[in-house]
Structures are given as structure tokens and as C-alpha cells.
Amino acid sequence: MLDRIAAAAREAGRSPGDVTLVAVSKQQPDDRIDAMLAAGQRVFGENRVQEAIGRWSGRRSDVELRLIGPLQTNKVREAVALFDVIETLDREKLARALAAEFARSGRSPRLYVQVNTGEEPQKAGVAPGETDAFVALCRDLGLRIDGLMCIPPEDEAPERHFRMLATIAARNGLIGLSMGMSADYETAVALGATSVRVGSALFGGRLPRQG
Ligand SMILES: *Cc1c(COP(=O)(O)O)cnc(C)c1O
Numbered sequence: 001m002l003d004r005i006a007a008a009a010r011e012a013g014r015s016p017g018d019v020t021l022v023a024v025s026k027q028q029p030d031d032r033i034d035a036m037l038a039a040g041q042r043v044f045g046e047n048r049v050q051e052a053i054g055r056w057s058g059r060r061s062d063v064e065l066r067l068i069g070p071l072q073t074n075k076v077r078e079a080v081a082l083f084d085v086i087e088t089l090d091r092e093k094l095a096r097a098l099a100a101e102f103a104r105s106g107r108s109p110r111l112y113v114q115v116n117t118g119e120e121p122q123k124a125g126v127a128p129g130e131t132d133a134f135v136a137l138c139r140d141l142g143l144r145i146d147g148l149m150c151i152p153p154e155d156e157a158p159e160r161h162f163r164m165l166a167t168i169a170a171r172n173g174l175i176g177l178s179m180g181m182s183a184d185y186e187t188a189v190a191l192g193a194t195s196v197r198v199g200s201a202l203f204g205g206r207l208p209r210q211g
Contacts, residue, residue, distance in 0.1 A: 001021060001198065001201065001202055002016075002021060004185075004186060005019050005021060005185065005186070005189055005196065006019075008185075008186040008189040008190055009189050011190065012189065012190045012191075012192075014189070014192075018194060019189055019193060019194060019195065019196065020043055020194065020195040020196075021041070021043065021195075021196060021198060021202075022043050022044065022045040022066055022068070022178070022195050022196065022197045022198070023036055023041050023043065023044050023045065023198065023199075023202055023203070024044070024045040024046075024047075024068065024181075024197050024198060024199030024202075024203075025044045025045065025046060025055070025199075025203070026045070026046050026047050026048065026051065026069075026199065026206065027051075027206035027207045027208070027209060028199075028203045028204075028206060028207070029207060030055075032203045032204065033055070033203075036202070036203070037060075037063070042062055042063055042064060043063075043064045043066065043195075044056070044063060044064070044065055044066070045065075045066045045067075045068040045087075045197050045199075046065065046066070046067060046068070046069070047067070047068050047069025047070075048069055049067065049069075049071070049075045049078055049079050049082070050075075052065065052067070052082060052083070053078060053082055056082065057082060064084045064085065065082060065083050065084050065085075066083060066084065066085040066086075066087055066197075067079055067083045067085070067086045067087060067088060068087050068088065068149070068178075068197055069088060070088055070090075070124050071086060071088055071089075071094060073093055073094055073097040076094070076097045076098060076101050077101055077105075079109075080098070080101045080102065080105055080107050080108075080109060081105065081107065083109050084109055084110065085109055085110045085111075085112065085146075086098070086109050086110070086111055086112070087111075087112040087114065087149040087178050088112070088114045088124060088149065089111050089112065089113050089114065089138065089143075089145075090113065090114045090116075090124050090125050090126050091126070092134075092137060095134075095137065095138050095141055095143060096141065098111070098143060099141040099142055099143055102142075102143070108144075110144075110146045110176075111138070111143055111144065111145050111146060112145070112146055112147045112148060112149040112176055112178055113126060113131065113134060113135060113138070113145055113147075113148050113149070114126065114148075114149045114150065114151075115127075115128055115131050115148050115149070115150050115164075115165055115168060116128075116150075117150045117152060117160075117161040117164050117165060118152060118153035118156065118161060120153055123151065123153075125150065125151075128164060128168060131148070131168050131172070132168070132171070132172060135172045135174070145172075145174060146174070146175065146176040147169060147174050147175060147176020147177055147178060147194065148165050148168060148169045148174055148176065148177060148178070149165075149177075149178035149179065150162075150164075150165045150178075150179050151181075152179075152184075158179075158180075158184045158187055158188070159187060159191065161179075162177075162179050162180070162187065162188050162191040162192070162193070163191055165177055165179055166191060166192045175194065176194050176195070177192050177193050177194045177195070178193070178194070178195045178196075178197065179191075179193045179196070180193045180196035180197070180198075181196070181197055181198060181199070182198050182199060182200045182201035182202070183201075185198055185201075
């Protein structure tokens with residue numbers, strides 16, 4: 001996996017060190033995660049706060065944990081306590097809750113704004129046309145935004161979405177681009193991803209959720 005990411009980066013004239021592999025450990029059995037840790041992987045992604053608390057709250061201090069799923073405002077306190085990066089900031093109410101919790105707790109995870117590049121009604125994320133204003137609002141609230149994240153529509157080629165995310169990031173002075181999953185991470189690296197979120201291609205198939 002790291003070999004293929006590095007090759008895709010070099011091919012695009014980028015440095016392999018500029019791309020972080022986020023190992024998406026949601027719904028994976030502990031033994032596979034242990035094996036990944038033993039192999040040296042240190043950055044992991046989870047999409048549910050509760051599941052992540054169960055798995056990672058006593059984690060070793062050199063593990064970086066990223067929230068890549070929706071965040072409800074009633075989970076903000078727990079999320080800020082647990083995660084190093086929150087990639088799914090997508091609405092004003094959440095931005096305000098995060099700003100308040102950062103002030104209260106003294107902790108401030110890095111933040112990415114999620115953009116709904118396909119403008120899919122069922123999907124989270126800020127509409128592309130509203131992203132500049134939303135980033136400005138977050139900055140007004142005192143939040144530092146590190147980058148943008150997207151999940152392209154499943155039934156479309158991802159290139160247009162990755163390019164759109166890179167364009168919006170560039171005009172807002174944002175460096176981080178969280179894009180690319182198991183099926184398209186090499187394409188994402190070619191188009192500028194600074195992190196790719198890979199689950200099944202790395203760990204194998206996920207277990208069904210309980211309940
Ligand atoms: C589950 C998930 C992934 C990883 O998906 P794979 O196709 O298994 O690589 C990446 N990003 C998000 C937001 C996810 O929820």
C-alpha cells in the first residue's frame with residue numbers, strides 16, 4: 001500500500017512523504033489493527049465517535065486518530081477529547097460548538113471542512129459554492145482550518161471531484177486535501193491528495209456493525 005502511494009506520488013512529481021496513509025479501522029477486528037500497529041502504521045481513521053472511544057481511548061501516545069464520519073454536536077466534547085484531527089466539519093452549529101469546546105478544554109484537534117462535491121442530498125458536507133464563505137466563518141470564530149475532505153459519489157468517476165476539492169482548497173489557502181479511498185487512492189494522490197483514507201484495501205473486508 002505505502003509502495004503504491006509512493007509510486008503514485010513520484011509519478012505525479014510529488015514527494016511520497018507529502019501523502020499520509022490514514023488506515024480506516026472502523027469495524028475491523030482487533031487482531032488486524034494490532035498487526036497494522038506492529039507493522040508501524042500510526043495514523044488511523046474512525047467514522048463513529050462511540051466505536052472509536054471503545055477501541056482507542058487508551059491508545060499509545062504516538063498514534064494519531066482522525067474522525068472521518070459525521071459529528072453530532074452532542075458528541076463534540078468526547079470527540080475533541082479523543083481525536084487529533086476532525087475531518088468532517090460541515091455546518092455553522094458544529095463550528096460554534098467546536099470553538100466553544102476548544103476554549104473550554106484547551107484542546108484543539110486539527111480541522112478539515114467536508115465538502116459535498118457531488119451535491120448529494122443524503123451526504124454530509126458543505127456545498128462547493130458555499131465553502132469559501134464557510135471557511136471564512138470558521139476563521140472568524142477563531143478556528144484554524146487545515147484542509148478539505150470529500151467523499152465523491154459512488155457511481156461517478158472521482159477525478160472531477162478531486163480536482164474540484166483541490167481548486168477550492170487552493171483559493172482558500174488550504175494545504176490539506178483528504179481524498180481517495182480503497183478504490184481510487186492512487187488517482188487521488190495523482191491529483192494532489194495529502195492524505196488518503198483506506199480501509200478495506202488495507203485490512204480486508206469489514207465486520208458487520210452490531211445493533
Ligand atoms: C469507510 C470510509 C473510508 C474507507 O473506505 P474503504 O473503501 O474501505 O477504503 C474512507 N473514508 C470514509 C469517510 C469512510 O467512511
